[in-house]
Amino acid sequence: MPFEMLSSDVNITYITSFLTVADPCHLYVLTADHCHPFLPALLVLGEAIHVVTLLGPIGASKRCTANHALGWTNALVVHTADDFLDNIIQRTHTKYQLESHLQLVMMSSHHPHGGCPLALVILLLVSMDPTATEVVRSVSDCAKFFLEETPPEIPGVLQHGTIQDQNRYKPICQTFYNTRRFMTLYDTDKKIPVFSAYRYTGHTVDRPSAIWKGEPQLETATSTEVNMRKMKKPTHQASLIDYKSKTYNKGHLFPSSHASDKVVQESTFTMTNAVPQDKTFNVGSWGRMEENVKDRMDELCYNQNDQIEAFVVTGAIPSANTPPLNNKVNIPTILWTAFCCFNKDSGKWLTSAHWGDNNANTPRLETKTLLQLRDTHRPA
Incomplete structure (x- = not known):
């Protein structure tokens, strides 16, 4: 699973340019560095994940930057753990279903150059809670x-x-x-x-x-x-x-x-x-x-x-x-x-x-x- 580290002063131009050239066949996860302990929960998607870590806290301005940059993509933007649970976990309750759901979302839009779907970007600003029983x-x-x-x-x-x-x-x-x-x-x-x-x-x-x-x-x-x-x-x-x-x-x-x-x-x-x-x-x-x-x-x-x-x-x-x-x-x-x-x-x-x-x-x-x-x- 590839990682890329971005400085905390990343701006809208850089995010936009990064996503423009990004591999549309991958799932891109933007996360604050404190979320690292929860990333193993995403490993179910294996090579389909590219983690982009924003070093330092993400404030309101950074959140707006991400929202604006993602506006042109078929993106699911998640601001809190509750958002993630409500939008994903409650609809897909097994790892297999979660993977299938994400693949379907990614395929719902097509890359402008053809071939692969656009990148699905999930913005995780707080931790996930992947509890299973x-x-x-x-x-x-x-x-x-x-x-x-x-x-x-x-x-x-x-x-x-x-x-x-x-x-x-x-x-x-x-x-x-x-x-x-x-x-x-x-x-x-x-x-x-x-x-x-x-x-x-x-x-x-x-x-x-x-x-x-x-x-x-x-x-x-x-x-x-x-x-x-x-x-x-x-x-x-x-x-x-x-x-x-x-x-x-x-x-x-x-x-x-x-x-x-x-x-x-x-x-x-x-x-x-x-x-x-x-x-x-x-x-x-x-x-x-x-x-x-x-x-x-x-x-x-x-x-x-x-x-x-x-x-x-x-x-x-x-x-x-x-x-x-x-x-x-x-x-x-x-x-x-x-x-x-x-x-x-x-x-x-x-x-x-x-x-x-x-x-x-x-x-x-x-x-x-x-x-x-x-x-x-x-x-x-």
């Missing part, structure tokens, strides 16, 4: 997030690795930047996850400013969409508007504070990884427990390769009596979490569990065993 047939498709690839036993829901009601419960391999980051079993009836499972390999600091998205494949079983995107009124999952509340907020099951880097952090911001959690409980006893567990895993969970590694499963027990939040999303009565890891110093496996009522009065969460978790919340 995948609804799969079986929990075993994401088994690497469980210790010894063995999922938990959830009576009436998941037994011996088999989903009891496959029309209601959907396993999701949560994928971000083409890598599966964690696994979620989602309840399309209650509109909350049953649990999320992940491998803890250390943590990063700071909470990212990420966009909450939805899962298109939950809406249509035959959908080929794999990219998360904004969803205004989904039927089989919760949306942002469903969480409007003074009492509850979006509680991560896989907390962003347990993510190993910023990319993994951003992958946790999906509505399929959240439940309505009492705000006081979230930032209080539950939040303190998450920090304590993180510190303990950092201290004790080292595998034979001397690397931090723990397997964590966090879930929610739906309410049978509490009215749904905004008449749609079940408010769980209890949140629970458990982890297991190997401690190379002792040569033993370590486990612990925590759970608490989803309300403002829940006291400090005591460390329990996995057997206590199972016996306490086993259906009568």
Whole structure:
């Protein structure tokens, strides 16, 4: 993929002259230098891409320059990430469809000298967010997030690795930047996850400013969409508007504070990884427990390769009596979490569990065993 660097004082004459002699068979991407981390998302087009990087920030005047220069081309001009999502991603939801769509747009105009289509130029002034996820047939498709690839036993829901009601419960391999980051079993009836499972390999600091998205494949079983995107009124999952509340907020099951880097952090911001959690409980006893567990895993969970590694499963027990939040999303009565890891110093496996009522009065969460978790919340 060829690159060309232009100085930040590039002007309309240079841009116009550059595009006049540019190879019309290529896709030209004008981007600010801070967008480089997001360029791999465009590699799907391979040799069809020519990246022109404008060094330095692009202000209003530079934006007008680009618009004017592109006025004579069949160009798609995008100023924000939302524009890009609205104009491209929401119409083309797989890499193949995106490539096909761009090729069609490029071919809709012809080069004045014949032969090849005019260059399609996309002006990206902010980052892209190429988040992808995948609804799969079986929990075993994401088994690497469980210790010894063995999922938990959830009576009436998941037994011996088999989903009891496959029309209601959907396993999701949560994928971000083409890598599966964690696994979620989602309840399309209650509109909350049953649990999320992940491998803890250390943590990063700071909470990212990420966009909450939805899962298109939950809406249509035959959908080929794999990219998360904004969803205004989904039927089989919760949306942002469903969480409007003074009492509850979006509680991560896989907390962003347990993510190993910023990319993994951003992958946790999906509505399929959240439940309505009492705000006081979230930032209080539950939040303190998450920090304590993180510190303990950092201290004790080292595998034979001397690397931090723990397997964590966090879930929610739906309410049978509490009215749904905004008449749609079940408010769980209890949140629970458990982890297991190997401690190379002792040569033993370590486990612990925590759970608490989803309300403002829940006291400090005591460390329990996995057997206590199972016996306490086993259906009568």
